[in-house]
Amino acid sequence: MTVSWGERWRSVLGGPDHELVRRVRQGRATYRSGRVSDVRLAAGRVSARVQGSRATPFLVEVEIPLLSDEDWDVVIDLLAGKVRYRARLLAGHEPEGLAEEAEAAGVRLFPTMDEIAVAAGHSGESPFPVVGAGVWEAVAARLDSSPFPLLKLRGRGRERILRDIARRRRDGEANGPLGVPVEEIDLLGWSSERSPxxxxxxxxxxxxxxxxxxxxxxxxxxxxxxxxxxxxxxxxxxxxxxxxxxxxxxxxxxxxxxxxxxxxx
Known part of the structure; x- marks a missing residue:
């Protein structure tokens, strides 16, 4: 069974630490109660305002590392090379299997817990505060309906990715034909039935x-x-x-x- 990108993003904060589990649960409740606002995504960072117990909301920033150019080459090659990945991406759906295939090639689309850094104003919590978990859930909610928030956080937005895919396909065509040459196509079954x-x-x-x-x-x-x-x-x-x-x-x-x-x- 394929795990959705939203659920996989949520699972990053999982683990045996009972205190972290408690904070993650509270953070999700914070988001679902409407106390996370002004969510903004940029390359390597998501920021938001989280209403806590005080009158002024906390300004929370969660940072994750960017993928390297070499990592992006792997991801773009996969997207350019498979029609089903491109079709789902263009339709605004997560390319099922892309994260797993990229990981098999040595590229993790999803960060690990150790790679995350949280700045949470004066919340006084560490190492991962409730307000940070609320912002994390806000990103998960976006990933439930679109794959592009994750890709943007990892360094490239929608328009850049689509341009990169188109360029990679053009380069592939310049270096040799894609698919099967026309003269090698078996016409049986296309222009006439294979059997009565x-x-x-x-x-x-x-x-x-x-x-x-x-x-x-x-x-x-x-x-x-x-x-x-x-x-x-x-x-x-x-x-x-x-x-x-x-x-x-x-x-x-x-x-x-x-x-x-x-x-x-």
Whole structure:
């Protein structure tokens, strides 16, 4: 099971230190209660104001190290080399597997506890204060919806990364063709079927007892305000479309030809 970037960021503060665990828990509660504001991310630093017990909020800064240019070369190579990474990044989603593949190549996208430094005004707490944990949770919340906060903290923002990826791909094309040459593509299956369509086995299907059972199970979507339920409105359309699809696949005019006997009947 893949761990999300937000959860992985949270896990950086984990460990056997019971005092740290307590402060992390309190820091998360501080963030969730709305007492962390003015969150600002920059290369190597995140700052915010955290409302504590006094009237004036604490100005808190958390610093993490930047990735070196050599480390970024590894990350950009991975992003430029895999379509699924680029597609997810462009869509604003974390590239699943990127952090693990980068780590296997010797580059850690996520910092370790030992690499973090916190300046928390006059909070009087050490080594990792509650207000620092609150700011850490604010970053985790952003990573729950976008991968770019982590990449920015590690040294490069969205526009820079996208330019680097495009440049790396152009360089790769200049040094040689990417992918498979056209003349080596097997046209069988692209322009003609690999085997007679009549030989393709179509599994027998069981006709549900009710139309569009998925709609019945899922119920109305959130905010639905129609006079009819979603199942009543769309059920006949789904059932009709399924019947037409069965006719196209099998050439059967009668639904009964496709029905397997129900052992419960």
């Amino acid at each position: 369509l009549g030989a393709v086995a179509v599994p027998r299907v069981r006709i549900p007892r009710t139309d569009a059972p998925q709609l019945q199970v899922l119920g109305d979507p959130e905010g639905w305000a129609g006079a009819l339920s979603a199942a009543d409105l769309f059920g006949p359309l789904v059932a009709g479309g399924a019947a037409e699809a069965r006719k196209l696949l099998t050439g059967a005019d009668e639904v009964d030809e496709l029905v397997e006997p129900d052992p419960e009947d």
